Amino acid sequence: MIEFRGVSKTFPDGTRAVVDVDIVIPPRKTTVFVGSSGSGKTTLLRMINRMVDPTSGQVLIDGTDVATREPVALRRGIGYVMQNSGLLPHRTVIDNVATVPLLRGARKRDAHAHALELLDTVGLDRSLADRYPSQLSGGQQQRVGVARGLAVDPNILLMDEPFGAVDPIVRAELQQELLRLQGELGKTVVFVTHDIDEAFLLGDQVVIMQHGGKISQAASPTEILANPADDFVAEFVGADRGKRALHITEVGGRRIVLDGDGRAAGVLAS
Amino acid sequence: MNLFLDGIAWILDPANWSGPGSIPQRLWEHVSITALVLVIASAIALPVGAVIGHTGRGREPAVRVSGGLRALPTLGVLTLFGIWLGIGLAAPIIALVILAIPPLLAGAYAGFESVDRRTIDAARAVGMLESQIVGKVELPLGMPIVVGGIRSATLQIIATATLAAYVANEGLGRFIFEGLKTRDFPQMLGGSILVIILALVIDGLFAVIQRLVVPAGVRASRTRELRSRPTRSRAVVGQPIIEGNQK
Numbered sequence: 001m002i003e004f005r006g007v008s009k010t011f012p013d014g015t016r017a018v019v020d021v022d023i024v025i026p027p028r029k030t031t032v033f034v035g036s037s038g039s040g041k042t043t044l045l046r047m048i049n050r051m052v053d054p055t056s057g058q059v060l061i062d063g064t065d066v067a068t069r070e071p072v073a074l075r076r077g078i079g080y081v082m083q084n085s086g087l088l089p090h091r092t093v094i095d096n097v098a099t100v101p102l103l104r105g106a107r108k109r110d111a112h113a114h115a116l117e118l119l120d121t122v123g124l125d126r127s128l129a130d131r132y133p134s135q136l137s138g139g140q141q142q143r144v145g146v147a148r149g150l151a152v153d154p155n156i157l158l159m160d161e162p163f164g165a166v167d168p169i170v171r172a173e174l175q176q177e178l179l180r181l182q183g184e185l186g187k188t189v190v191f192v193t194h195d196i197d198e199a200f201l202l203g204d205q206v207v208i209m210q211h212g213g214k215i216s217q218a219a220s221p222t223e224i225l226a227n228p229a230d231d232f233v234a235e236f237v238g239a240d241r242g243k244r245a246l247h248i249t250e251v252g253g254r255r256i257v258l259d260g261d262g263r264a265a266g267v268l269a270s
Numbered sequence: 271m272n273l274f275l276d277g278i279a280w281i282l283d284p285a286n287w288s289g290p291g292s293i294p295q296r297l298w299e300h301v302s303i304t305a306l307v308l309v310i311a312s313a314i315a316l317p318v319g320a321v322i323g324h325t326g327r328g329r330e331p332a333v334r335v336s337g338g339l340r341a342l343p344t345l346g347v348l349t350l351f352g353i354w355l356g357i358g359l360a361a362p363i364i365a366l367v368i369l370a371i372p373p374l375l376a377g378a379y380a381g382f383e384s385v386d387r388r389t390i391d392a393a394r395a396v397g398m399l400e401s402q403i404v405g406k407v408e409l410p411l412g413m414p415i416v417v418g419g420i421r422s423a424t425l426q427i428i429a430t431a432t433l434a435a436y437v438a439n440e441g442l443g444r445f446i447f448e449g450l451k452t453r454d455f456p457q458m459l460g461g462s463i464l465v466i467i468l469a470l471v472i473d474g475l476f477a478v479i480q481r482l483v484v485p486a487g488v489r490a491s492r493t494r495e496l497r498s499r500p501t502r503s504r505a506v507v508g509q510p511i512i513e514g515n516q517k
Contacts, residue, residue, distance in 0.1 A: 049395060072397050072399055073397070075394075075395060075397035077397075080396055082395065085392075086389060086392025087392070088389060088407060089389065089485070089488055090411055090487045099396060100397055134487060134488070148396065
């Protein structure tokens, strides 16, 4: 369990990225921070592995304040997946995946054997192991990034807009892969995105951030749609329009679901 | 042109290839001075450049100091130290070190700065120590530019090390000063040609080194259509989008 207690962050230039945030991130679930740029969502994520230290307040992992942990040791125990994969361009795929186990002193042979298994886990062919990141597609690079994040079998996996830079088809593919992986592995996933559809698809808990680093609402997607906390949330999730404002019409005895623009979205199964 | 041929003839004259003050001896002295200066200047400039490039701090003072050093006329510096330290190698070595520091420093911090900040951020986020970020990420990726700095410093040292002969009995510069003094222009020109040949050979050597230090993953050209089939079936989402007119 990860807990933010009264966490604020003011950067040296005076920007208030996060203001007085309290949130509990349940274990073995996916929590998605969603908001526009400048809402402090990435800052919150980076506080978990001490890439950013809060100005005030505490971040606790299983009851221990991360401020008491040595940053490098803390980071080596937490998976981190970032946009643009963040792979080391001068190392092969397998060396990238094995980076952290090798830093922790694993034997090279063991680390490589495990890295090959992780390529299977994330749906990459083992023949790619000796390629360099620049020889992979964007989607493949992101998979390698996920494999690297899983390499030390962490309890916590931090994902900072991991699918932000790939095309929509590949993104949909990667989202489904993540759902499958999460079903198998049951990690505590903390995911950051600006895409509300992605948040609703992946999140058990969705945390909606508004500009200025405040939490507007933290709840399940169902709860957010049923009871948006305020106008900002309602507007942000688009509950009153488009594909979320569905209504039913009867045609020939079957109930057809129409979206906000009156286009057929599907048939109501009963 | 005749003078030029005389210079070549002087170089090829077997009499100049043996005994004290012969071409091999002067060449060896010249290379030794260059190497010594390079080692001293690198020991000063490369760590400082690495720290500046890694932390992003101190760039402004470094630029100003190396700009100032660049503006110093080496002959003047040499004369000054020569008067102070007397005849010998100390004065030219100091003058040459001052000459070599700016390109080495610039190469080092430019090399470290050239590494993508996101790559460094990711290396830190997965748990690399700062020293590991420097040694395993920034150094290998910035190496081609660092070597570029060493290359340009080396060329400047080789060319300017001729001045060592001004206050010391060392290096290929001896032929130039000797020839000037005795109006032996073939010898003077021959000495100059030797310096040029040495510079070209060493530069060629560095060109090869600079190529070799480009990490394989960076050299590997982006190849299209390398996507192979995943080991397990992936979710199929929608139809493939086909844009434009199909032929």
